[in-house]
Amino acid sequence: MIKARGLERRFRRKGRNGGEVHAVKGVDLDVSAGELVGFLGPNGAGKTTTLRMLTTLLKPTAGEATVGGCDLLADPLGVRRRIGYVAQGGGTAPASKVVEEIEFQGRLYRMSKADALARGAVLAEQLDLAGLDQRMTATLSGGQRRRLDIALGLIHSPGLVFLDEPSTGLDPQSRANLWDHIRRLRDEQGVTVFLTTHYLDEADALSDRLIVIDDGKIVAEGTPDSLKARVSGDSVVIGVSPESAAETAEVAGRLEGAHELTVTDGTVRFRVPRGDTAMPELLRALDARGIAMASMQVHRPTLDDVFLTLTGRSLRDAEEGAPVDAAAEKETTHVA
Ligand SMILES: Nc1ncnc2c1ncn2[C@@H]1O[C@H](COP(=O)(O)OP(=O)(O)OP(=O)(O)O)[C@@H](O)[C@H]1O
Known part of the structure; x- marks a missing residue:
C-alpha cells in the first residue's frame, strides 16, 4: 500500500534569519494492505511533513514512493483518488450542516449528490453519526466532529486512509470510542490505516505495528510488544x-x-x-x-522506555524541547 524510499524534505525558513530546516531526512516506509500502522514521534519529529508528502500535499525534496499502487511524483492524481486524508484539526466549516459537508466532500471527488448522500448515510451508521445530518458542525461534540472528519475522508471509499493525530483534543472517553471506530475501519471494512500520534497510549492500544520517527529519521519499527522487548528488563x-x-x-x-x-x-x-x-x-x-x-x-517497559533507550531522551522531554513553529502551515482541509 505504501512503499517509500529515501523521502526527504527541507524547508527554507522565511525572514532575515533564514536558514534551512531538514524536517525529514531520508525515510523508508513499507505498509501492507490491511495494516494499522502508527507513526509515533515527538512534536516536530517530521510526522506531518512525511504524511503531507505521502498524500501529495507537499513535494519531497528527494526520494520516491508509491502510495496505493500509484507513483507519488508521476501520478499524484491516482494517489489522491485512492487515499483518504484526515488532517490535524479536521476541515469542517462551523457554519455548515453535516449533510452539506458530506455533499461538498462528495463533489470534490466528482460524486453525484445521490451517491455522496448514500455513502454518507453508510458512513454515518458505521461511525455513530446517524441522525446528525441536519446539525450544524459547530454544535457537534469533539468526538462527533472527529468522526465526521473521518467520514469525509472516506467518502470516496479509499482503501488507505491517513489520520494525522486523530484523537488530539478529545477527552479520554471520546478517545477510546474513536479508537474503537478506527479499529473497526480496518477489521470490518479492510481499510489500511496509517496514523500519526505522539500519544504513547494511542500508539500502544491501536497499532499493529509502530514506526518511530525522531528528528526526521526512523529510529525503530515493530509491534508495540517487540519494541518494548528491546528495553532490557x-x-x-x-x-x-x-x-x-x-x-x-x-x-x-x-x-x-x-x-x-x-x-x-x-x-x-x-x-x-x-x-x-x-x-x-x-x-x-x-x-x-x-x-x-x-x-x-x-x-x-513502556514505549517511553523504548524511546529513551533509542534516543537517550524520554518522549515527553523531547516534546517539551520541540520547536514552537512545528504547527506552521498545517493543512486544515481534506484532500480533494
Ligand atoms: N512549512 C514549513 N516551513 C518551515 N519549517 C517547517 C514547515 N513545516 C514543518 N517545518 C519544520 O519541520 C519540522 C518537522 O515538523 P512536522 O510538523 O513534520 O513535525 P511533527 O512530527 O508532525 O510534529 P507535530 O506532532 O507537532 O505535528 C519542525 O522542525 C517544523 O518546525
Whole structure:
C-alpha cells in the first residue's frame, strides 16, 4: 500500500534569519494492505511533513514512493483518488450542516449528490453519526466532529486512509470510542490505516505495528510488544528509609541481571529481567537484614522506555524541547 524510499524534505525558513530546516531526512516506509500502522514521534519529529508528502500535499525534496499502487511524483492524481486524508484539526466549516459537508466532500471527488448522500448515510451508521445530518458542525461534540472528519475522508471509499493525530483534543472517553471506530475501519471494512500520534497510549492500544520517527529519521519499527522487548528488563522502584537506601541498593545489585541501579534519598531504582520473580527474593534478603520496604513498584517497559533507550531522551522531554513553529502551515482541509 505504501512503499517509500529515501523521502526527504527541507524547508527554507522565511525572514532575515533564514536558514534551512531538514524536517525529514531520508525515510523508508513499507505498509501492507490491511495494516494499522502508527507513526509515533515527538512534536516536530517530521510526522506531518512525511504524511503531507505521502498524500501529495507537499513535494519531497528527494526520494520516491508509491502510495496505493500509484507513483507519488508521476501520478499524484491516482494517489489522491485512492487515499483518504484526515488532517490535524479536521476541515469542517462551523457554519455548515453535516449533510452539506458530506455533499461538498462528495463533489470534490466528482460524486453525484445521490451517491455522496448514500455513502454518507453508510458512513454515518458505521461511525455513530446517524441522525446528525441536519446539525450544524459547530454544535457537534469533539468526538462527533472527529468522526465526521473521518467520514469525509472516506467518502470516496479509499482503501488507505491517513489520520494525522486523530484523537488530539478529545477527552479520554471520546478517545477510546474513536479508537474503537478506527479499529473497526480496518477489521470490518479492510481499510489500511496509517496514523500519526505522539500519544504513547494511542500508539500502544491501536497499532499493529509502530514506526518511530525522531528528528526526521526512523529510529525503530515493530509491534508495540517487540519494541518494548528491546528495553532490557522491568523497571523496579523501591521505597525505604533514607538510612537503609545504600544497603538496599547493595542487596538489589546482587539480584541476577540487575542493572541501571540508582539511589536518591530513600528511593532505589533498577532494572531486572523478571521483576515478578526477583521481588520475593529481594523481600527475603531485605527482611533478613531488618530493612522494611515502604513501597514497591514493578513496571513492564513502556514505549517511553523504548524511546529513551533509542534516543537517550524520554518522549515527553523531547516534546517539551520541540520547536514552537512545528504547527506552521498545517493543512486544515481534506484532500480533494
Ligand atoms: N512549512 C514549513 N516551513 C518551515 N519549517 C517547517 C514547515 N513545516 C514543518 N517545518 C519544520 O519541520 C519540522 C518537522 O515538523 P512536522 O510538523 O513534520 O513535525 P511533527 O512530527 O508532525 O510534529 P507535530 O506532532 O507537532 O505535528 C519542525 O522542525 C517544523 O518546525
